[in-house]
Amino acid sequence: MNLQQIKNRFGIVGNSPRLNYALETAVKVAPTDITVYIQGESGVGKESFSKIIHQLSNRKHGPFIAINCGAIPEGTINSELFGHEKGAFTGAIDNRKGYFETVNGGTIFLDEIGELPLETQSRLLRLLENGEFIKVGSSKVQKTDVRIITATNKDLFQEIQNGTVREDLYYRLSTLPIKVPPLRERPQDVYLLFRKFASDLADKYHSPEIELSEDAEQLLVNYNWPGNIRQLKNLTEQLAVLEQDHLVIGEILRKYLPQTQSNLPALSTSSSRGGSSDFSERDIFYKVLFDMKTEMTDLKKIVLELLKKSNSREEIVEGNEAIIQRVLSEASESEANALTIHRSSEASTAIDSDHHDYIIEPEESVSLEENLSLEDKEEELIRKALLRNNGKRKKAAQDLGISERTLYRKIKQYELD
Numbered sequence: 001m002n003l004q005q006i007k008n009r010f011g012i013v014g015n016s017p018r019l020n021y022a023l024e025t026a027v028k029v030a031p032t033d034i035t036v037y038i039q040g041e042s043g044v045g046k047e048s049f050s051k052i053i054h055q056l057s058n059r060k061h062g063p064f065i066a067i068n069c070g071a072i073p074e075g076t077i078n079s080e081l082f083g084h085e086k087g088a089f090t091g092a093i094d095n096r097k098g099y100f101e102t103v104n105g106g107t108i109f110l111d112e113i114g115e116l117p118l119e120t121q122s123r124l125l126r127l128l129e130n131g132e133f134i135k136v137g138s139s140k141v142q143k144t145d146v147r148i149i150t151a152t153n154k155d156l157f158q159e160i161q162n163g164t165v166r167e168d169l170y171y172r173l174s175t176l177p178i179k180v181p182p183l184r185e186r187p188q189d190v191y192l193l194f195r196k197f198a199s200d201l202a203d204k205y206h207s208p209e210i211e212l213s214e215d216a217e218q219l220l221v222n223y224n225w226p227g228n229i230r231q232l233k234n235l236t237e238q239l240a241v242l243e244q245d246h247l248v249i250g251e252i253l254r255k256y257l258p259q260t261q262s263n264l265p266a267l268s269t270s271s272s273r274g275g276s277s278d279f280s281e282r283d284i285f286y287k288v289l290f291d292m293k294t295e296m297t298d299l300k301k302i303v304l305e306l307l308k309k310s311n312s313r314e315e316i317v318e319g320n321e322a323i324i325q326r327v328l329s330e331a332s333e334s335e336a337n338a339l340t341i342h343r344s345s346e347a348s349t350a351i352d353s354d355h356h357d358y359i360i361e362p363e364e365s366v367s368l369e370e371n372l373s374l375e376d377k378e379e380e381l382i383r384k385a386l387l388r389n390n391g392k393r394k395k396a397a398q399d400l401g402i403s404e405r406t407l408y409r410k411i412k413q414y415e416l417d
């Protein structure tokens with residue numbers, strides 16, 4: 001297969017030399033078992049690259065999973081990745097296999113690798129060196145045959161200086177780096193991508209294909225795309241859904257392009273209608289939704305941990321039966337498939353890259369009362385956790401299954417100091 005055939009097969013659009021180089025490297029390295037390290041901003045196509053590598057490898061019939069390391073709480077990450085033995089910690093009522101065991105024979109994509117706790121990094125390093133790992137609470141060394149692809153949108157070298165990434169892991173990973181360029185550095189691909197998305201959407205919605213006037217096309221190509229391809233894809237979808245007129249002119253398009261510092265020149269010719277206020281409202285709306293979703297995930301974890309810890313449920317059930325029921329049913333789902341909360345999605349307009357991996361799904365909309373009662377519950381649970389641990393925040397955070405950082409924030413928020 002030549003490069004163009006590969007692009008066709010995987011729906012990759014673009015002709016810039018740097019994209020081609022990255023893709024060529026991916027194709028060459030795919031059939032080997034070498035660990036690949038993909039670097040690039042959010043939304044440039046890192047996950048897409050990892051899938052291509054898997055599909056072109058000898059493992060293509062084996063399993064593939066993508067894990068966002070930043071989305072799994074520190075307290076459970078070792079157990080999720082490496083598994084645990086029955087009784088390894090309170091709540092470990094069964095043996096559990098981790099992803100490195102279940103994906104044996106396949107490929108694991110570890111996104112945001114720099115977010116792994118240091119201790120998990122050293123476990124990972126061991127696995128990379130010789131395929132060995134040990135379940136939490138076990139002393140038995142196990143072997144697995146997993147191809148690992150890692151990715152980050154950060155500068156890992158800088159993270160070594162900050163003490164959050166192990167130097168030896170960095171050198172082990174960086175043997176084969178693939179750098180996926182940001183969209184702003186390949187402006188010649190912007191319009192090509194737009195055309196592809198517009199045509200896909202016209203098929204999807206059985207509607208006329210969105211087209212751009214000349215000035216709109218200029219605006220699109222000169223924009224700096226902080227959210228990269230994901231943002232461009234979302235923008236095209238917004239236009240397809242929201243604009244009545246399938247020919248979009250510059251003045252309209254401008255309203256959809258959030259203003260960022262580095263694209264000021266493009267926006268300085270601000271329209272007479274004064275522009276981007278529509279977008280900033282939408283911006284805020286998305287942000288609020290993302291934050292809510294994140295808080296909800298934290299809350300589910302808190303309640304779940306508490307449930308696991310308390311042998312007699314009564315104490316909590318008295319508190320709020322309905323919530324517990326809901327959390328329990330959702331918990332069994334998300335326990336069975338921890339990926340649901342950290343699979344990538346197209347939901348964000350990428351203004352909020354921290355949270356871009358959370359999916360806004362219509363059926364998960366949050367009603368107001370629900371949120372309020374959960375807030376009360378949350379405060380109460382945090383109090384209990386602090387009380388039980390004599391105010392030791394590190395322990396309390398572990399109990400709650402949230403990061404210490406989050407706990408600090410919440411203590412402040414609820415003035416529990």
Ligand SMILES: Nc1ncnc2c1ncn2[C@@H]1O[C@H](COP(=O)(O)OP(=O)(O)O)[C@@H](O)[C@H]1O
Nearest residue numbers: 011012013042043044045046047048229230344
């Ligand atoms: N070269 C490309 N051509 C077409 N679509 C792409 C390309 N690269 C990425 N995409 C699409 O852009 C979106 C974001 O890609 P993703 O791999 O999730 O980015 P990242 O993992 O870097 O955040 C996905 O919908 C993906 O299908």
Ligand SMILES: [Mg+2]
Nearest residue numbers: 043047111344
């Ligand atoms: Mg991603």
